[in-house]
Amino acid sequence: MNIVLIIAIVALIAYLFLRKKAKPEVAAAEAQPANYKELLETHIYYYRKLDDTAKSRFEQYVNNFLAETHIESVGTEINDIDRVMVASSAVIPVFGFGEWRYKNLTNVIVYPDTFDNEFQFEGGSRNIMGMVGSGYMNGQMLLSRAALIKGFSKNNGKENTGIHEFVHLLDKSDGVTDGVPENLIAHEYAMPWLQMMHSEMRRIEAGKSDINPYALTNEAEFLAVASEYFFEKPEQLESKHPELYKQLSRMFGQDPASPENIIT
Structure with a gap:
């Protein structure tokens, strides 16, 4: 591992640690889309299928998630559509539970495309579209912006990277990621x-x-x-x-x- 890569990783660790110390209110002010209802209607098919009462509840959960979770980017710029897609990815799996809080998440970090195990998004061996952090990355989720957008496109098939990663987070909420989410299953x-x-x-x-x-x-x-x-x-x-x-x-x-x- 060369010295430049070591410095980059140390800087990323320090940055994420400082982000964990940031007040949620600051993150909320940065993240809140002004027209998220319109964005949900346009981009989130799951939301469009809901009746008016359920839509109102979905909007509130999206609002809560964006108020409590910092969404940032590395190597790309993100917009309000991206933020609404991240929030919808979080809300969809828990929509049947009432107001759910992801206590094991503080930051969502959006990369431009796939990345590798060292969080590099350039080079040849990049095949990771999303990751729930552990160890020093605990409380972080990394997502490929390209995969996130594809997951909510009309021709996405059976795949949705955002939902995939938030299900991992739910699975992890009982302390271990093992495919048996004890908080969700009797x-x-x-x-x-x-x-x-x-x-x-x-x-x-x-x-x-x-x-x-x-x-x-x-x-x-x-x-x-x-x-x-x-x-x-x-x-x-x-x-x-x-x-x-x-x-x-x-x-x-x-x-x-x-x-x-x-x-x-």
Whole structure:
């Protein structure tokens, strides 16, 4: 590792540490889009499907997230659309829970595109689109701006990097990122979830599933990949994987394949 890279990493660590000390009110003043309702209507399909009452609640949760979480960029400029997409990525997985606070998040750092394990966004071996920090990066989330935008585009398929990373954060909220979010799933459903997850992983490995093979990485990645599918293509997931859909619906307190969506 050359001296320039070492200095850059030390500077990044110091910067993030100082950001953690910043007052939330300052971050809020920097982050709040003035026209976020219009941006939600234009760019967030999940929001457009909600009725007026649910839309109002979604707007409030987006507002709360932006008031409490600092969103910044490295190597690129971000705009209000990007901030609304980040906030929506955070709100969508927890919309069935009422007012949820991500206590294990302080900053979201947006990179222009993919990056590597040393947080470099230039060079040949860059394949990371999002990351939930650990160790000295605890409380930080890194996102590729290009992947974030693609996730909310009309032709994004079953993928949404923002949702993927926030599901990791939810999974981590019980202290360990293991694909079994104990804060979201009742104890009696944990074993059926694990059994179903491993059964579906075997189907993916055998080429008999349309779930992204990246889900084979481990249980945590299975949960995040399946959750992208659940929120992006709920009708398709329910049709092709009814048991998986049922368990994710129970986990997130949502039924996005139905007009009502939220399970009461």
